[in-house]
Amino acid sequence: MLLSKSETDLLISEISRELGAKRDGGNKNLVATCPFCGKAGKFGVYIGKETERKKPFMSHCFSCGGATYTLDQLLSTIGRPDLGVTQTADLKAPLEPSLLFPLETEEEIDDTLGIVELPDFYKRCFSHSYLKGRGFVYDDYEYFPVGTTGRLNFKFNDYVLFPVIDEGDIVGYVARHVMAKSEIEAHNRKAKFQGKYPIMRFRNSTENDFIKLLYNYDAVLPDETDTVIIVEGIFDVIALTRKLELYDNTRLAVVATFGKKISQTQIFKLQRKGVETVVIGYDGDAVEAIKKMATELSPYFEVFIADITDSEKDWEDLSYDEIYTVFAYGLKTPIEYKINKI
Numbered sequence: 001m002l003l004s005k006s007e008t009d010l011l012i013s014e015i016s017r018e019l020g021a022k023r024d025g026g027n028k029n030l031v032a033t034c035p036f037c038g039k040a041g042k043f044g045v046y047i048g049k050e051t052e053r054k055k056p057f058m059s060h061c062f063s064c065g066g067a068t069y070t071l072d073q074l075l076s077t078i079g080r081p082d083l084g085v086t087q088t089a090d091l092k093a094p095l096e097p098s099l100l101f102p103l104e105t106e107e108e109i110d111d112t113l114g115i116v117e118l119p120d121f122y123k124r125c126f127s128h129s130y131l132k133g134r135g136f137v138y139d140d141y142e143y144f145p146v147g148t149t150g151r152l153n154f155k156f157n158d159y160v161l162f163p164v165i166d167e168g169d170i171v172g173y174v175a176r177h178v179m180a181k182s183e184i185e186a187h188n189r190k191a192k193f194q195g196k197y198p199i200m201r202f203r204n205s206t207e208n209d210f211i212k213l214l215y216n217y218d219a220v221l222p223d224e225t226d227t228v229i230i231v232e233g234i235f236d237v238i239a240l241t242r243k244l245e246l247y248d249n250t251r252l253a254v255v256a257t258f259g260k261k262i263s264q265t266q267i268f269k270l271q272r273k274g275v276e277t278v279v280i281g282y283d284g285d286a287v288e289a290i291k292k293m294a295t296e297l298s299p300y301f302e303v304f305i306a307d308i309t310d311s312e313k314d315w316e317d318l319s320y321d322e323i324y325t326v327f328a329y330g331l332k333t334p335i336e337y338k339i340n341k342i
Helices: 005-019 071-077 129-133 138-143 181-194 234-243 264-272 287-297 320-329 334-340
Strands: 029-032 043-046 059-061 159-166 169-177 227-231 252-256 277-280 302-306
Touching: 005 029, 005 043, 138 234, 227 234, 234 252, 234 320, 277 287, 287 302, 287 334, 302 334
Parallel strands: 227 252, 227 277, 277 302
Antiparallel strands: 029 043, 043 059, 159 169
């Protein structure tokens, strides 16, 4: 049974009152006296997000082993069956993938992800000369984990590594070389004739397909974040978050699709969290990609395009005043954008 946020909050409040329970440090469990054996502080009720192994309102006693596996069982055990929720239609509930995407193919949307190990000797950093040159401040390091392998992993010498996190799990990483794109291209042109190894600008994880991933996805809070700005890459996410001071904003988040396109899986992941409005924030030179993407997104969200008129600039290059102008005066509907970009 799918519960709304208000129903979940009410249940947590009433169960806490009935059991005299307190939340644990991780805010994922209620801890109380066991209704089975009477041991204090041994009975836990899970109130976190649903995972493969845990569902909200499952309970377990770490003393006698008594357990419940459904909300109805828990309410019956504590003598409050009156709190049971009657199933009703929730008009704002995310649709099933088969209803969302009645595509020509009958294949189901596969959004399953495996946990990925970061490269050997990875260590998170809170200061780096390359990142400082790209405008990083302390809050960026705090909100967007990044690290290096130092000189202990030859493959990742001179790379900064950004973990890609989904529901708290590391599901990928992006490793970016610290040399500028133009310097890498110049080096690689010479390397062909000098017998040197070329430099890869990116060394990314390969375990999970990036069409299933969104950078900064966990900043999109279920039924709280109603608007999402979609950009191309990690540095766009961080630059916009910094310049618009969105670090603790629960209503608006920025995510990256790792390129100038969006997949059905990425669309589903946003819809599943209750996002209602999306703003396409791709670079100004991505006109055709933006048009295509707006068409793909329009059936599921209210869509706007942040029109960066200078095709030579991206979010890192724009000042706060320029970004303000884009969002205050440059937001266009898909139709307005297409008419202006004929």
